[in-house]
Amino acid sequence: MEIFIQNFMDIFEKYLPALLAGVSAGGQYALIAIGYTMVYGILRLINFAHGDIFMVAGFMMVYLSASLPWYIALPVVTILTVLLGYLVERAAYKPLRSAPRMSIMISAIGVSYLLQNAAWYLTGGLPKQYPVIPFITESVDVLTASTKIVTVITPFLTIALVIILSLIIKYTKIGMAMRAVSKDFETSRLMGIKIDTVISMTFIIGTFLAAVGSFLYFSNYTTVTPVVGAMPGLKAFVAAVFGGIGSIPGAVVGAFIIGICENLIKFVAGGAYATFSDAFTFALLIIILVAKPTGLFGEKTTDKV
Amino acid sequence: MKKVLAIIMCLGLMLCALAGCGDNASGDVIKIGVYEPASGDNGAGGKQETLGIEYAHSLQNTVTVGGKEYKVELEIVDNQSSTDKAKSAASDLIGKNVSIVLGSYGSGVSIAAAPTFEAAKTACIGVSCTNPNVTLNNPYYYRICFLDPFQGEVLANYAWDDLKAKTAYVLTELGDDYSVGLGYYFTEAFTKLGGKVEAATFQNGNNDFSAFLANAVNAKADVIFAPTSTTAASLIINQAADAKINIPLVGPDTWDNSVILDAANGKTLNGIYISTFYDEGSSDSAAAFLTGFKGWLNANPVKLENNGGNDIVAAHSALGYDAYFVALEVIKAAGAIDAETVAQYVSDVTYTGVTGDVVFDENGDVAKDAIFIKEATNAGAWKSVKAQGVKK
């Protein structure tokens, strides 16, 4: 038994850096995934532009912190990102509310294309170094591994934010309206819920969390490029589908599973399968979809004829 | 409303088309194409190479061909560091009737564009594309820098002799021919010396290297060799410092960039060593280039910004500078301005530049046998370590 524990500790120590990175990545994916899952729950829209809004938040921080101290830049970036999310919804999705779902999804792809190209143009297409936010970028020792403080606080911060969000959705008026709209769009409109306000609010919450996610993510991976949002965005979306799209706890659980798995894949067998770290995420998704088409926590819906 | 908008859009498009076509050069102009990345993973280095070419162009922008003086114009296109954009960027240059092309930083885009230049019978002088496949079997591709088998061997020797490494962790980027190639040559040389190599690859766009670095520690590596783009390099350096990795990092010529210095600034690491093409103290002309280029950069804020916001001179700028003058020599020797004639004279040209002698062999390569090892200090500056050749 003792040998077993000793072996277990050895293995644990060996895998610790990968686990830490995985949990941290999972927390960051979770913050992005909530935006996807909430928007999908209400509009049935895969908001492809969400990952790019996350990227824009990164660039805004790079440029704003050149002239502002970080404690002013943080709230300013948050506000600007939320504003951007709101504007995107108003300009690109609201006019298409009565259009087929395909059009609105194409519009999301168009916005993503536009944000990436605009970022490319404005920044010259060069990777930028993310500014140092004091405290969270300092080094810390966790058992036998060293990492940044941000890696350690990310999961806790994520879970705290998710609890607050769940309380908002459960107990406030706007939260109740959100739940109503996601259950039945038309009926809640008939019941006098201001659909546009609810949708705007959804986007505001989603982009706020994406902005927080960007602070954590880029403090860890300090390079910002115009396409940097694409992969985390896609993975966060996969996490949301994995957990059952529309379900917030599902998105969070899915995000942590994906974050940990992809980092372990990079690590096992001395990195021999690192090529498949992204592919594994998708393989996991397909397996889950085939086995349980609505995801881990998704509600089963029946099509009306 | 919709119709008016449609008409405005159509008119706009037609205007665009007209402007696109109305790009006629007047009689006494000769065009030199610059095929470099200005964006993407290799954008920072590509811009520095372009700056070297532009600086050379600012010093001499005329050339006498057949007793007539021509004005030299640079046609700069951005290949976006991406092999799938290579074809259209190269075609764009061909479409503009350039006489000769310079570039590119990054071997993958050069290999990808080689067939296009060959089909158009236009010569291209590679500036810092070090992979052997760039010129091998590509009769229209030349280059003025050393090759990766050489660079890999030198770095392997350096790791073995000077860093006393017995085990090396080699980290290469998938889909980047330069990275994979250099990793291969390093591995070959290092195992020949008796060392052990642990290899790993990562996908383009990968942000998290902590698992790779942990693997390097578990493999008991004495040195990490990462022939990567500067984008990946700065992530690796940052994360190695955070995880308190006590293994020296060795990088190739791409790492000779202020991006690396910024990343290394203030970090506690057990040394970042790079190999590069040129050292400011290596000759008088190199020193003259250095002062001239710095003055030119500082006089122009846009150029200074393109250099990474400081006046640290990268070897790629020096190579770009040399490449431009080699191109002028070629045009002079050809006595003509059409690309097909110019291409026939490249192999005959010899030139002594700030980065050494340029004498093309039958492959279109030059036999440069000096390589400079530098170390990035944690104060954000380069420190020359040594000049090294292959062990005879």
Add this chain to the structure above:
Amino acid sequence: MDKKKRNSLIAFGLIAAMLLIIFVLEQIMPRGHMLFVVLKKSAIYALVAVSMNLLNGFTGLFSLGQAGFMLIGAYTYAVLTIPVADRAGVYFYYDGGLIQFALPVVVGILLAGLAAALFAWLIGLPVLKLKSDYLAIATLGFAEIIRAVVQWDKLGPITNGSNLLKRYPSFDSTLFPFIVAGICIAIIVLLINSSYGRAFKAIREDEIAAEAMGINLAKHKMLSFVISSFFAGVGGALLAMFQDTITANAFKTAMTYEILLIVVIGGIGSITGSCIASFLFVSCSEWWMRFLDMDKYNIGDLNILRPGFRMVIFSIVIMIMVLFYRKGIMGDKELSIDSLLALPKKLKRGIGRLFGKSKGEVTK
């Protein structure tokens, strides 16, 4: 009946005339001119867009796996057709690779399509049961998985790992992609007009009703998916030929999005729309708007025109298209000879109405 005969004769004449014009242009214009680059790429994109339209527009299956099938096609073609003499150079890191033969170009292209179709069949078995967005994300996932597998160095002796494949036969004449893409698109048109095509459309309109009418859903969805992937594979092979070198890295989801945008701009469910849109899309992004990237056209000290501006304007144009012309250029209609013949009359009326209207506004 007579009219139909006349129309197909005119259509045939127009196609012949177009090919002849391209042939003549190739003789008189410099070989490397941007026009030919754009025409070649457009023809290839048109084929891929039509194949995607068959799936998304005509069968109503929302799939985002096109880049993956193109990748399979491109790699199959390239791997099988590299001349034996050049293999040592291409497969340098893998001792010349495993395959030591080279197939003729036509066989290579056909096998490219078949390989993509085979993979589509395998992938289709589990995922075609999924509905709308889930199908989209699953196919997108498969495209990413394929990309990773191809790059795996254990497969290096076949795929050359993640390194470039090159030196396979490519085409020089613009006519080649036009003819190949033309034949493929013609086959798709014939399919759509057959009873299968009608079944596809029925599935698109209402799955349950279609099933009630006796259409075998699983079989027809699979058929559409496999055929679409076959032509995506052929398109991938053509793209490989066009680019002269190919690497798996190029086939990212961004490529699928581009093709989807072409389909939507052309009109979901319109073959001619997809063709027209791909020509406009490629010409705008590669050629006509290039001047926007050049700082020498700047007015005064404004540094607006610099690299990247072209793509910003381009994406704004696309957003305008998506928001204000939801149905795309053609909607779900086709450009037919009848509508072409009626065009002058329509144009006259349209211009008349436009001027009449604006006059009316002025007097108001």
